[in-house]
Structures are given as structure tokens and as C-alpha cells.
Amino acid sequence: MAERRDKASADHPFAYEGLDRVIHERARLSLLTSLVAHPQGLTFAALKQLCDLTDGNLFRHLQTLESEGIVSAAKTPGTGRPQTLVRLTAAGRRRYFDYLAVLETVIVDAARNTQLARRKPPRASSRG
């Protein structure tokens, strides 16, 4: 049941449509992996350092992620210098893990098919 999208997968076994473009981008993948490791949130500067991004680059990607509801940016309301604290939302975390699952599929596919390939190409996907 509920194999509607699997139908497409069956027709196009290597399409990997589940690879969200929003998350798949290297910089954003880095950011999200960082944030997963720090559920209490990370500052702008910390993210910049961890992911080796320039200011503008980081800002742009954070904007994208925030507009998608994947991260939330809260500015410290105190009188001191307002530092943005970036956190991963629940939906964002779920979406991230969903993406990771697809990545694992890619890796498993590659590994399994490589096994077959190394043994010998018996029949090259005759039917599916």
C-alpha cells in the first residue's frame, strides 16, 4: 500500500527523487549536520567556523533553510550584542533524517551492485 511514489522508483530505480535539493547542497548539508550535533543551537559565528563558510554564504543558506522551516533563528533579546542562535526545528530534523535515509539507499545500492559487478555481470537488469 501507499506505493504510489515507489511506482516511479520502480520505473526509474536510480532517479533518487527523494534527494531534497534544499538539503542536498553541500553547505546546507554541513550546516544541518552541525545543528543535529548541537540541539541547543549554534551561533552565526560558530556555524561559520564549523562549516568553513563566508558570512554572506552562510547568511544566504540560513535564509533558505529558515524559509523552508528547517531551522529557526532567534536573536538574543538581551541588551548585549544580539547574536543569532540557530536551531534545527523538529520538522527540519525529520526532513534531514529522511534525506539521510535516501543517502543510505544510494550507498547500499552502490555497494550491492558493485558486489554483483565484481563477481560478474550475469544479466544487466533485464526486466527490473
Add this chain to the structure above:
Amino acid sequence: MAERRDKASADHPFAYEGLDRVIHERARLSLLTSLVAHPQGLTFAALKQLCDLTDGNLFRHLQTLESEGIVSAAKTPGTGRPQTLVRLTAAGRRRYFDYLAVLETVIVDAARNTQLARRKPPRASSRG
């Protein structure tokens, strides 16, 4: 020069600079995964079907991959309709697996860090 990269990795643990932009693109990742599974090569039409790509799109990505020496495209020399047979080169296969290794690192990192995160966020602010 190459050691500098490791140094950078140490400073920026989540940068994942090893994620080759050429391979990381979804369509090309699909193509390479397909080709890994079919060392005898695949035709233009087969790749189009497997990866669910349009003609122009497929052509463009094959161009990119070929110019990088990742795949080789050989046209059937027979008198019949010349069909391009695309194969993964040895260098391409190596590069692909190198990329996959980095992907695995991402997944492992995420999984490990998630373990810590799932235990519980002990204190909201890391440093006071």
C-alpha cells in the same frame, strides 16, 4: 598543500570539502550509481530511463562527466543506428567511491551525534 586540507578539516569538522561538486549533483549521482551497477555500459536511452532525465539534461551531465574523465562515451561503429555506449572509467569509479566514503562519514557523524542529542539536551546554553 594536501595537508592543508586535513588541517582545515580539523578546524572545520563539518565542512565536508570532500564532497565533489561534480559527483554530488543529484542527476550525476544517479548516473554514476547506474553505471556502477552496469560495468558493461549503458546506452543513452537506458540512462535516460533509469535516471528519469530529459534528453538535454542527460546530454549535459554526460558532457560534464566525460570532460572530467569520469565516464567514456563510445558510439557503436556499426552501420546501424549509432548508439552511444556510456561506461564508467577506472578513475571515475575510484572517484565515485571516494565520494561515497565521504557520504558515509556524513551519515555516521549524524548518527553518532544524534545518539548524544537523543539522550537529552542537558543545558540550553553551552557556555554562559
Add this chain to the structure above:
DNA sequence: CCGCGATACTTTGTATCGCAAAGTTCGAGC
């Protein structure tokens, strides 16, 4: 108090690149 530099964030411009629609060539069928 006022300038000076540093830090945190934002804006803007460019160059790249993914994507698909249209074009071209070749073979098969009528």
C-alpha cells in the same frame, strides 16, 4: 563624550549550472 577598530550580520552582483524546449540527423515504414 567621541572616534577607532572589531565583530555580527546584511546586501548586492556575478558567474555558474541545472533544466527543458526546440532543433538536427538518421533509420524505418508507407
Add this chain to the structure above:
DNA sequence: GCTCGAACTTTGCGATACAAAGTATCGCGG
């Protein structure tokens, strides 16, 4: 011979990643 269709190829548009430059605030020294 002409048409239809499949296999490629070309072209143009739109999105976006990237970084350089700009703005605002804080802390320090005069």
C-alpha cells in the same frame, strides 16, 4: 520519395551558490 519517430545536440532561461562590499553595534582609548 516522403513522413514519422527515435537518438542525439544545441540553445536560452531561470535559479542559485558564492564572495566581496556595505551597515550597524559594541568595546576601548583619548
